[in-house]
Amino acid sequence: MTATETISEIRQVRIPGGKTEDNYGERVRVGLIALCDDLAVDRDFARMVPDDRVALVTSRIFLEQPNSKRTFLDMAERIPDTAALLCPLLRLDSIVFGCTSATSYIGEKRVTELVHSVRPGVNVTNPGTAAIAALRAVGAKKVSVITPYTVTNTANVVRMLSDGGIECVQVSCFGLDTDMAIGSVPRDAYLEVARATDHQDAEAIFVSCTATKALDAIDAIEAATGLPCVTSNQAAFWHAMKLAGWEEPIPGYGRLMLDRW
Numbered sequence: 001m002t003a004t005e006t007i008s009e010i011r012q013v014r015i016p017g018g019k020t021e022d023n024y025g026e027r028v029r030v031g032l033i034a035l036c037d038d039l040a041v042d043r044d045f046a047r048m049v050p051d052d053r054v055a056l057v058t059s060r061i062f063l064e065q066p067n068s069k070r071t072f073l074d075m076a077e078r079i080p081d082t083a084a085l086l087c088p089l090l091r092l093d094s095i096v097f098g099c100t101s102a103t104s105y106i107g108e109k110r111v112t113e114l115v116h117s118v119r120p121g122v123n124v125t126n127p128g129t130a131a132i133a134a135l136r137a138v139g140a141k142k143v144s145v146i147t148p149y150t151v152t153n154t155a156n157v158v159r160m161l162s163d164g165g166i167e168c169v170q171v172s173c174f175g176l177d178t179d180m181a182i183g184s185v186p187r188d189a190y191l192e193v194a195r196a197t198d199h200q201d202a203e204a205i206f207v208s209c210t211a212t213k214a215l216d217a218i219d220a221i222e223a224a225t226g227l228p229c230v231t232s233n234q235a236a237f238w239h240a241m242k243l244a245g246w247e248e249p250i251p252g253y254g255r256l257m258l259d260r261w
Contacts, residue, residue: 041211234257
């Protein structure tokens with residue numbers, strides 16, 4: 001006997017009141033292209049979603065490990081197919097390509113072109129473009145940088161920031177080259193490095209990489225150093241929301257998210 005044979009009748013009913021309502025994200029819908037082994041970026045974005053007026057949609061993109069210029073550049077050809085999976089039948093207000101280092105190698109403009117090849121007209125950002133915009137928003141032209149990367153990948157991110165008009169006056173890195181290792185660094189490690197570093201004449205601190213646990217250390221870093229703290233995930237989410245027209249403060253994630261809309 002099949003399951004349907006045990007049911008005498010399936011009754012189709014009306015929606016109570018006959019009314020439907022907007023789906024999640026009637027105010028803002030953000031699409032996120034997340035690295036296949038990055039466990040932090042969509043977790044962090046979800047934490048920053050203020051309420052059901054905002055929806056987050058994630059699509060995964062393959063990144064070979066360990067990280068290198070070649071593996072980051074190889075991702076470029078996968079961006080269109082990955083972006084095409086982000087709710088293709090629904091409205092999206094912003095799409096984030098979720099990798100700071102890959103953006104520094106592929107190029108900010110090229111990332112946008114690749115996304116627009118399948119989703120023309122949508123707002124596009126990435127952690128590099130977003131960090132530069134965020135640092136400008138908090139009034140910082142000189143920054144102290146902390147990354148989990150190798151020296152080589154750190155240097156390329158510093159170059160991207162410099163090309164965007166941000167002077168990096170102090171740079172520290174942990175020397176890691178896989179997303180799994182980066183994700184294993186405790187959030188307090190970023191606080192301790194920030195606390196122990198002479199930031200010289202920096203006007204803000206930037207913690208690079210979407211795979212870090214740094215989001216939850218932002219307020220503590222700001223309290224310990226007296227400087228605004230910008231991270232890749234915080235900046236990318238802020239920029240995606242800003243491009244979509246969001247203007248309300250989102251507390252708990254640093255000065256940027258409180259009044260820099």
